[in-house]
Amino acid sequence: MPLALIDVLSDHLSxxxxxxxxxxxxxxxxxxxxxxxxxxxAALRIAPSPWLQRLGxxxxxxxxxxxxxxxxxxxxxxxxxxxxxxxxxxxxxASLGLYTAAYxxxxxRSGVFSVxxxxxxxxxxxxxxxxxxxxxxxxxxxxxxxxxxxGSLTIxxxxxxxxxxxxxxxxxxxxxxxxxxxxxxxQTDEAFFWAAVxxxxxxxxxxxxxxxxxxxxxxxx
Amino acid sequence: xxxxxxxxxCLALMGAALAVFGAGCGDDxxxxxxxxKADVKKFPAGTTLGKIQQEGVITIGVKYDVPPxxxxxxxxxxxxxxxxxxxxxxxxxxxxxxxxxxxxxDNRIPFLKDGTAxxxxxxxxxxxxxxxxxxxxxxxxxxxxxxxxxxxxxxKGVADLAGKGVCTALGSTYExxxxxxxxxxxxxxxxxxxxxxxxIQNGAVEAVSTDDVILTGMIIQDDSLKLVGEELxxxxxxxxxxxxxxxxxxxxxxxxxxxxxDGRWPKAYDRWVGRYTGQKAQPPTISVEEGVKLxx
Numbered sequence: 001m002p003l004a005l006i007d008v009l010s011d012h013l014s015x016x017x018x019x020x021x022x023x024x025x026x027x028x029x030x031x032x033x034x035x036x037x038x039x040x041x042a043a044l045r046i047a048p049s050p051w052l053q054r055l056g057x058x059x060x061x062x063x064x065x066x067x068x069x070x071x072x073x074x075x076x077x078x079x080x081x082x083x084x085x086x087x088x089x090x091x092x093x094a095s096l097g098l099y100t101a102a103y104x105x106x107x108x109r110s111g112v113f114s115v116x117x118x119x120x121x122x123x124x125x126x127x128x129x130x131x132x133x134x135x136x137x138x139x140x141x142x143x144x145x146x147x148x149x150x151g152s153l154t155i156x157x158x159x160x161x162x163x164x165x166x167x168x169x170x171x172x173x174x175x176x177x178x179x180x181x182x183x184x185x186x187q188t189d190e191a192f193f194w195a196a197v198x199x200x201x202x203x204x205x206x207x208x209x210x211x212x213x214x215x216x217x218x219x220x221x
Numbered sequence: 222x223x224x225x226x227x228x229x230x231c232l233a234l235m236g237a238a239l240a241v242f243g244a245g246c247g248d249d250x251x252x253x254x255x256x257x258k259a260d261v262k263k264f265p266a267g268t269t270l271g272k273i274q275q276e277g278v279i280t281i282g283v284k285y286d287v288p289p290x291x292x293x294x295x296x297x298x299x300x301x302x303x304x305x306x307x308x309x310x311x312x313x314x315x316x317x318x319x320x321x322x323x324x325x326x327d328n329r330i331p332f333l334k335d336g337t338a339x340x341x342x343x344x345x346x347x348x349x350x351x352x353x354x355x356x357x358x359x360x361x362x363x364x365x366x367x368x369x370x371x372x373x374x375x376x377k378g379v380a381d382l383a384g385k386g387v388c389t390a391l392g393s394t395y396e397x398x399x400x401x402x403x404x405x406x407x408x409x410x411x412x413x414x415x416x417x418x419x420x421i422q423n424g425a426v427e428a429v430s431t432d433d434v435i436l437t438g439m440i441i442q443d444d445s446l447k448l449v450g451e452e453l454x455x456x457x458x459x460x461x462x463x464x465x466x467x468x469x470x471x472x473x474x475x476x477x478x479x480x481x482x483d484g485r486w487p488k489a490y491d492r493w494v495g496r497y498t499g500q501k502a503q504p505p506t507i508s509v510e511e512g513v514k515l516x517x
C-alpha cells in the first residue's frame with residue numbers, strides 16, 4: 001500500500017505539481033484582493049459618517065451571506081450570459097477574494113474596536129488629529145489582535161480555493177488534478193492523500209508565518 | 222411597537238419562503254419493499270441477486286442530466302430515458318422495484334465498488350481500463366464520438382480544435398481520446414454534461430465533445446448548436462456491475478438479450494433516439510471483448 005502511494009505521486013508528479021502551482025497562484029491573487037478590499041471596507045465600517053458605515057455593512061452582509069459557490073456561478077456564468085467576457089481566472093480569484101474580504105473587514109473592525117475608547121479620547125485631547133490617532137495609537141494595537149484571526153481566514157481561504165476547481169469554472173487546481181489522476185488510475189485514496197498533503201503544505205506555511213508575526217508583535221508582559 | 226411588527230412580518234415572509242421551497246422538493250424516489258411476482262426466478266439468499274430480491278429494491282445509478290438516456294423530467298420529477306427503461310427491465314425480471322440514483326461519470330465506478338449502487342446504467346463506455354476495475358454486461362448500445370459547436374462556428378471537425386476550449390466530462394473516455402486526437406485543444410473537464418452545455422452557451426468553450434446521443438440531447442435543448450466532422454470513436458455502452466459478480470453479469474446479459482430479441486430494444490430506440498435523429502438502428506450483438514476492441 002505505501003508503495004502504491006508513492007507510485008501514484010511519482011507517476012503523476014507533473015499533474016500534481018501543476019495543480020499545486022495553480023492553487024498557489026489562485027490563493028496569492030485572492031489574498032491580495034481580500035486584504036486590499038477588506039481593509040477598505042473596514043475603513044468604511046469605522047468611518048465617522050453613518051452613511052459610509054452603512055455602505056461597508058451592506059458589502060459585508062452581501063458577500064458574507066452568499067455561498068462562495070453561488071458567487072462563482074454568478075460571476076462566471078451569470079456575467080458571461082450578461083455579455084461580459086470574463087475569464088474563469090478573473091471570476092475565480094475575484095469571487096474568492098471579495099468573499100474573503102468581507103470576513104477580513106469584520107476581523108479588522110473588531111480589532112479596531114478592541115482598542116479602548118478612553119485611549120482614543122486621551123489621544124484626541126492631547127492634540128492628535130483623528131488620522132494621527134488611528135495611525136499611531138489604534139492601528140498598531142489593532143494589528144496585534146487581528147494577526148491570529150487573519151491567519152485563520154487565510155487558511156480558510158486556501159481550503160475554500162478548492163471549490164473553484166470543482167465548480168463550473170473548472171480551473172485545473174490541486175483538487176481538480178487529483179480528481180483527474182483518480183479518474184484515470186481509479187486510485188482514490190492515493191490521489192486524494194497527495195492533494196491533502198499539498199493543501200497541508202500551504203496551510204502549514206501560513207501557520208508558521210502567523211506564529212512568527214505573533215511572536216514579533218507580542219506584548220511583553 | 223412599530224419595530225416589532227416589522228420584525229414579525231419579516232419572520233412570516235421567511236417562513237412562507239421556506240414553505241414554498243420545501244413543497245418544491247417533495248419525495249421523488251420510488252422504492253420500498255415490492256413483493257416478487259410469481260413468475261420470476263428466485264435466487265438463493267446468500268447471493269447478490271438473492272439479497273436484492275429479499276430487500277425488494279435494486280439500486281441503479283443513472284445520469285440525471287443526459288437526455289435521452291437518463292434525465293430527470295422537471296414536470297413529473299421522475300427519471301426517464303433509454304438507460305432507465307433498461308433498468309426497469311432488469312428490475313422487472315428480478316421482481317423488484319428499481320431505485321434510481323444519480324451517477325455522474327466521475328463517481329459511478331466508486332459507487333459500484335463501495336456498494337452504493339447495484340447496477341450502473343449511465344452511458345458508460347466499455348473500455349480496457351474499466352474492464353480491469355468493474356464487470357460489464359454485453360454492449361446494449363453503440364454510440365459514436367462527435368464534436369458539437371455553435372451554428373456560427375468555423376470549427377469543422379476534430380482537427381480544428383487546436384487552441385480552442387473544448388468541454389467534456391471528467392472521468393469520461395473523451396479526456397484520453399481528445400488528448401490523442403486533438404492534443405492542442407484546451408480541455409475543460411467538468412462533472413456533468415449539463416455544465417458543458419452551460420459553458421458552450423455562455424461562450425466559455427467553443428466545442429463540446431462526447432457521444433453523439435448526449436450531444437443530440439443538447440441540440441434538443443438548444444437548436445443553435447450543431448454536430449460537425451467525422452466520428453472520432455465508437456463507444457459501446459455496457460451496464461456496470463461490481464467486479465467478480467458473475468451471477469449478476471449473466472443475469473443482466475440474459476435480460477438484455479431478451480430485450481434485444483423481443484422487440485423492446487427498437488421500440489426504446491425509437492422513443493428516445495430515433496425520434497430526434499430520424500434514424501433506425503439494430504441492437505448491437507457484440508460481446509464485451511469485441512466492445513473493448515472497438516474503443517482501441
